[in-house]
Amino acid sequence: MSRSGRDPDKRVRKSKKRSESSRLWLQRQLNDPYVKKAKADGYRSRAAYKLLELDERFSILSKASRVVDLGIAPGGWAQVVRQKRPKAGIVGIDLLETEPIDGVTILLMDFMDDAAPARLEAALDGPPDLVMSDMAANTVGHKQTDHLRTMGLVEAAAWFAIETLDKGGSFVAKVLAGGTDKDLLTLLKKHFTTVKHAKPPASRKGSSEWYVVAQGFKGRD
DSSP: OOTTSSOOOOOOOOBTTBOHHHHHHHHHHHHOHHHHHHHHHTOSSTHHHHHHHHHHHHOTTTTOOEEEEETOTTOHHHHHHHHHOTTOEEEEEESSOOOOOTTEEEEESOTTSTTHHHHHHHTSSSOOSEEEEOOOOOOOSOHHHHHHHHHHHHHHHHHHHHHHOOTTOEEEEEEETTOSOHHHHHHHHHHEEEEEEEOOTTSOTTOOEEEEEEEEEOOOO
């Protein structure tokens, strides 16, 4: 403890076995108050607070009864839904293995697989009233390519929401700096009553992530 009463930042030593980017990531994790809070509160990731903060602002979970969690791993968002809406049906999907969560159906598969949408729908007792996506493509280090790949996932998630949501439902998805692409934003505005962008406090200041929140699904033509 420093004389000021604050914990000094922890520093990770350089190592031949660890890349510089890995060292900086580990150092950031060790000093991140949201990471520490997540451990104390029993959440699997700091991302849980992003959903909590978005819910506080937009009441995303207030009436959720059937929820699809795209990119569920490690499970922080699903934990929040279970906490806020314990009777809600929840199904999640991810390429990465996710430890079981009581009351949550987890599919280990690629959301972009042609069979994924039907599997997700079959796991719920009726159409979802909330589709949420924290998916992001694996980065390759080229900013424009990384942006296009992630926005491709967002677009696929949006179409899934439009094709499956119950009337009045909501769609929440992670996007990158610059917000939702113009064509996708037009699509969402056509199908939802309100479409807004937000950067919850739990998102790191240096992060390029934002979230698009589309509410009041108008239904399919």
